[in-house]
Amino acid sequence: MEQKNKPRIGITIGDISGIGPEVILKTLADNRVLHYCQPIIYGMGSVVNRYRKMLGLENFGFQQIQGFDQLHPKKVSVVNCLEEDVEFTPGTPSPATGNLARTALLRAAQDLKEGHIQAIVTAPIDKDNTQGEGFQFPGHTEFFTTYFDAPESLMFLVSNDLRVATATGHIPLKEVVNHITPELLIRKLTILDKSLRQDFGIQKPKIAVLGLNPHAGENGLLGKEEEEIIRPMIEQLKEKGNLVFGPFPADGFFGTRSYKKFDATLALYHDQGLIPFKTLAFETGVNFTAGLPIVRTSPDHGTAYDIAGQNKADETSFREALFAAVDILRTRAGV
Known part of the structure; x- marks a missing residue:
């Protein structure tokens, strides 16, 4: 059944020499998507058309628009973010593909801020190749946090009964220990608790916290951060009524599927959370930026240059990211 007042979802095309355009088109080629949202691709019509032919999706239709008054409820729309076509080779990033990725992201973010779209789903970028005016960040998460003036955000990976957030993000491993403070952890757990309530409809969230050291420090033998x-x-936090538990040794916690006993898990650094998450839910995982006034999701994979342009990419994670954005919007609206 088609929803009334379908949300407009902006989709940034990412680095077009990666698998972004492929997973976008494979997702949107299923017309049932149009029953739930109005997808607007930020990129280039010529790129979409080239991938349409490359993937054999001859029946995939789209329209190129100049303004939002041209949107059609039963058509995928494309916003051309550059005036000239972009030359590219799948699998080989270039300054031109980085420029398009950056320009598309900035255009979509501006439209989101101005209320023309209701959420953004970002296809993968090459973080180094995308650097330039307007985007000088280690990743999407940091960009959106700054662009929407949020005091802090949280990288939050979700898939069915598995939800993993990270206390620290894109920083070198040697710097993690200096960032792990009570103040930081309380801020991140506060964002996580609020997100579980307002974005996922969980009234009394139960959250697990992982330890920093092997075996969660072994009572101080292998590190004192857990005890101190x-x-x-x-x-x-428990004294204030929060349902927070831990610290748990990360290896045993995931190995015994203990995460199933909790609504979410806070890992203390990037790989501690993302390695088990991607091992358990790579095809269905969604990267959600919690703590923002807007909704932004993405697939949990990268550009995958090694298979770009070969019709080998699995679109499941991107499709899940698109529907997650719609679901979070509906939950926030109390629908």
């Missing part, structure tokens, strides 16, 4: 920082912080 993490455990006291958890007790402080």
